Amino acid sequence: MVPSLLVGLQRSTAIDYDAVAYRTAVILTEDPGEPSISALPGVYVPTDATRFQWDSKTPSFLKNFMQGSSALRFGLTVSRDSPNILSQRKINLFFDPAFTAEEIRQCLIYGEIPYGYNITLTRLDTQEVFTNGTGPYPEGRYGYIRRYVKIKNYTSATVTNETHPGFNATTQYLTPPFDNSQYQTFRVALDGLWLYWDGTGSRKYLVSTPYVIDPTQDNITVNLGLEGFLNNSHVNPNAFTQELPNPKVYFDWDAWRANCDQPGTPPCSVLYPQDIPPNYATLRSIEFRDRSDNPIDLITAGAKVTVSYHDPDTADTMLPLTDLDPPSPVRVGNWINLTIGNVPQDYMEQNKRMDIVYTFVEDPVVNPGVDPGDPADDISLYIPRTLISGTLRYDYNPANVTQPALAPGILEVAIW
Amino acid sequence: MVNSDAQLYTMEGIAAGVIMILTAYLVLGSPSVYTPGDTHITDMQLEQVGADVLKIMDTPPDLNNASELEKIVATNDGARFHQLFWETYLMSGEIAAQKTTRTGSSIITNATVYYHYTDTVTDPLNPQPVIQGYQLSKPLIPYSGSEPGVRVTRYVNVTARNTTDCSSCCPIPPCDPALCPKMPATVEDRPQVMLVEVFMWKA
Numbered sequence: 210m211v212p213s214l215l216v217g218l219q220r221s222t223a224i225d226y227d228a229v230a231y232r233t234a235v236i237l238t239e240d241p242g243e244p245s246i247s248a249l250p251g252v253y254v255p256t257d258a259t260r261f262q263w264d265s266k267t268p269s270f271l272k273n274f275m276q277g278s279s280a281l282r283f284g285l286t287v288s289r290d291s292p293n294i295l296s297q298r299k300i301n302l303f304f305d306p307a308f309t310a311e312e313i314r315q316c317l318i319y320g321e322i323p324y325g326y327n328i329t330l331t332r333l334d335t336q337e338v339f340t341n342g343t344g345p346y347p348e349g350r351y352g353y354i355r356r357y358v359k360i361k362n363y364t365s366a367t368v369t370n371e372t373h374p375g376f377n378a379t380t381q382y383l384t385p386p387f388d389n390s391q392y393q394t395f396r397v398a399l400d401g402l403w404l405y406w407d408g409t410g411s412r413k414y415l416v417s418t419p420y421v422i423d424p425t426q427d428n429i430t431v432n433l434g435l436e437g438f439l440n441n442s443h444v445n446p447n448a449f450t451q452e453l454p455n456p457k458v459y460f461d462w463d464a465w466r467a468n469c470d471q472p473g474t475p476p477c478s479v480l481y482p483q484d485i486p487p488n489y490a491t492l493r494s495i496e497f498r499d500r501s502d503n504p505i506d507l508i509t510a511g512a513k514v515t516v517s518y519h520d521p522d523t524a525d526t527m528l529p530l531t532d533l534d535p536p537s538p539v540r541v542g543n544w545i546n547l548t549i550g551n552v553p554q555d556y557m558e559q560n561k562r563m564d565i566v567y568t569f570v571e572d573p574v575v576n577p578g579v580d581p582g583d584p585a586d587d588i589s590l591y592i593p594r595t596l597i598s599g600t601l602r603y604d605y606n607p608a609n610v611t612q613p614a615l616a617p618g619i620l621e622v623a624i625w
Numbered sequence: 626m627v628n629s630d631a632q633l634y635t636m637e638g639i640a641a642g643v644i645m646i647l648t649a650y651l652v653l654g655s656p657s658v659y660t661p662g663d664t665h666i667t668d669m670q671l672e673q674v675g676a677d678v679l680k681i682m683d684t685p686p687d688l689n690n691a692s693e694l695e696k697i698v699a700t701n702d703g704a705r706f707h708q709l710f711w712e713t714y715l716m717s718g719e720i721a722a723q724k725t726t727r728t729g730s731s732i733i734t735n736a737t738v739y740y741h742y743t744d745t746v747t748d749p750l751n752p753q754p755v756i757q758g759y760q761l762s763k764p765l766i767p768y769s770g771s772e773p774g775v776r777v778t779r780y781v782n783v784t785a786r787n788t789t790d791c792s793s794c795c796p797i798p799p800c801d802p803a804l805c806p807k808m809p810a811t812v813e814d815r816p817q818v819m820l821v822e823v824f825m826w827k828a
Binding site for chain 2: 612623
């Protein structure tokens with residue numbers, strides 16, 4: 210009789226861990242999180258202290274936000290209408306080690322019991338594993354659920370002379386009629402009209418959220434490979450002593466030098482006492498401009514911009530974005546890699562356009578003339594070194610933009 | 626006359642009373658143990674997994690391509706279905722909970738496709754809509770019935786039949802249509818929605 214009195218007592222202490230695991234997994238894989246701006250991509254929604262996109266903030270901001278008893282919920286989907294499609298930016302933020310177990314329990318698992326948990330996301334294409342948990346799987350009983358998801362990757366554009374010969378401006382600068390402009394500019398256009406709408410600018414339908422290129426949600430990367438666009442041949446030596454139709458036209462110095470010591474002409478060393486070294490192209494600035502060509506200050510507006518300059522001889526250096534003075538040298542084999550993230554809605558919505566403008570400046574070459582000490586007879590030439598011009602449209606054309614396929618992944622939640 | 630007869634009556638009465646009280650106590654005091662349906666949790670987890678796998682198989686990888694599941698149904702490629710559903714996703718070697726998960730024992734799957742056509746043969750004057758099914762992928766071992774199974778379904782929008790690009794029967798195109806598995810002759814060659822049903826059980 211007595212044991213039967215205790216039967217009822219025993220059952221009530223068992224916790225249904227499977228239910229908690231299932232609920233947690235539903236929040237992670239079917240909920241965009243809170244706070245979030247639930248709107249169609251490219252539609253402007255006013256934000257304030259409690260209404261913003263949670264993955265556009267830093268972990269320290271979110272930790273403060275949690276303290277103020279405001280509702281924060283870690284949901285990883287791209288939007289409310291795309292369950293099982295996860296956003297890369299939200300994944301990176303959620304699995305950031307800055308968040309403590311207490312905060313995860315408060316904003317994802319809920320309940321007063323201090324659960325042990327292990328949340329693991331495995332990408333099946335790269336075998337990358339993201340883990341957030343209090344420890345490895347326990348030996349005893351635990352609740353478990355497995356969800357299958359697809360992860361939306363970031364897009365990128367790679368521009369080289371091989372892939373985009375149309376941007377090569379050799380004809381423009383080096384053949385008549387010669388373009389004498391001091392700066393060479395190359396633009397990458399991000400226009401909401403063809404990013405958010407169906408990609409043709411005809412505005413018939415919106416691109417659905419798992420596939421849309423949305424600079425306010427995803428990172429945009431532009432890799433500019435300069436080989437092929439650079440003009441590194443040497444200055445025409447005759448440019449300093451003769452009146453040439455365009456002193457900027459030149460030929461191969463070494464080939465000329467092979468022939469200059471001819472009978473009847475002064476030797477090369479007398480004609481050209483100063484060897485004119487091959488100077489390099491120069492990057493003057495990287496700016497952002499809107500549809501009316503007004504400058505946009507992305508950094509102050511809260512976007513994250515990183516520019517790295519890859520030189521095969523040295524380590525990658527980070528370039529500042531300010532007006533580069535003196536201009537930054539750029540050589541053959543170099544890449545300028547630019548990544549933008551977190552673009553605010555103010556600059557990127559359906560009707561807005563943002564251009565990334567690369568400005569290259571001419572290379573000043575000075576021949577000291579007959580008298581090296583006298584600046585009066587110095588001859589200066591300005592050689593356009595980066596023969597690039599044009600605008601790349603960042604759109605859904607695979608020839609312009611690499612759009613990786615949605616990557617399959619497995620999300621597992623264990624609670625104990 | 627004083628004798629012990631009455632004592633027997635009293636004891637009998639008391640004994641009867643004690644038995645009645647005891648019975649009442651046993652009836653009222655016996656506990657009812659309500660065990661939660663533990664097997665239902667396993668079923669729910671398996672059903673969730675199956676539904677998720679079908680869902681991501683039916684998500685196109687990008688804007689310019691059809692989903693894997695649509696391609697599989699359009700080419701009737703059962704081998705590819707099994708390879709994706711079972712090998713790549715369900716029994717993936719990448720899962721974290723390797724040793725202690727309930728799906729450590731093998732899950733067997735059987736996939737069927739249901740479609741809808743108009744029967745103009747039986748009664749040419751009175752065409753009837755018919756729903757028919759055919760097997761997409763065979764189970765590794767037949768269903769024995771000893772374990773309960775779960776059923777997951779998904780409607781797939783098949784825009785066109787494709788008899789030439791069956792990836793598992795013809796890895797290097799051009800494909801010989803004779804090698805590709807045939808759909809039943811009654812499947813109409815038009816854009817249509819077909820129902821993929823996967824039945825899953827523990828081996």
